[in-house]
Amino acid sequence: MRAEGAFVCKRDRNREYYRKRLINGPEWAERRREYMRGKRATDPEYVALARAREREYYHAKYANDSEWAERKRERARASRRRRRAQRRHNGFEPYEDAAILARSCGKCVYCGEPATTIDHVVPLSRGGPDIESNVVGACLRCNLKKGAKTVEEFVRILHDGGITSVNQVEP
Numbered sequence: 001m002r003a004e005g006a007f008v009c010k011r012d013r014n015r016e017y018y019r020k021r022l023i024n025g026p027e028w029a030e031r032r033r034e035y036m037r038g039k040r041a042t043d044p045e046y047v048a049l050a051r052a053r054e055r056e057y058y059h060a061k062y063a064n065d066s067e068w069a070e071r072k073r074e075r076a077r078a079s080r081r082r083r084r085a086q087r088r089h090n091g092f093e094p095y096e097d098a099a100i101l102a103r104s105c106g107k108c109v110y111c112g113e114p115a116t117t118i119d120h121v122v123p124l125s126r127g128g129p130d131i132e133s134n135v136v137g138a139c140l141r142c143n144l145k146k147g148a149k150t151v152e153e154f155v156r157i158l159h160d161g162g163i164t165s166v167n168q169v170e171p
């Protein structure tokens, strides 16, 4: 336990702030939105400044904290996939990209090169759900090449190119 009045490091303070924010959740956000709405009417300069400051903050954070930026990007990718799946009523269950990639030892299931993307075996556009059992780790090249094809169609195309196994695809 920390003694009263003892030094509190900035990181602890921030963690506490975000913890509260999480607990308060939507209410906190709604209060803030309300506050900013009022401010916009009475003090638009303040709002513009706050916005600029926020932009600057995130800009710097993206540039300086690559781990954070990657986490942020992964979350954005996940929510894009979820939206795509939900729009189509395909079904969705959350999963961790890292866990999917680890399942194939970080390798692309189609060619064996390092996997950097998540591929839907049955494409979302063909009714495939965004769930763990329908996704595999793939390299960007294979993922783009496969596109909205099923694995069978993808393999057939590889065969037509004189390739007999997906593992023979040149990176």
Ligand SMILES: [Zn+2]
Pocket (backbone or CB within 6 Å): 108, 109, 110, 111, 112, 113, 138, 139, 140, 141, 142, 143
């Ligand atoms: Zn690949």
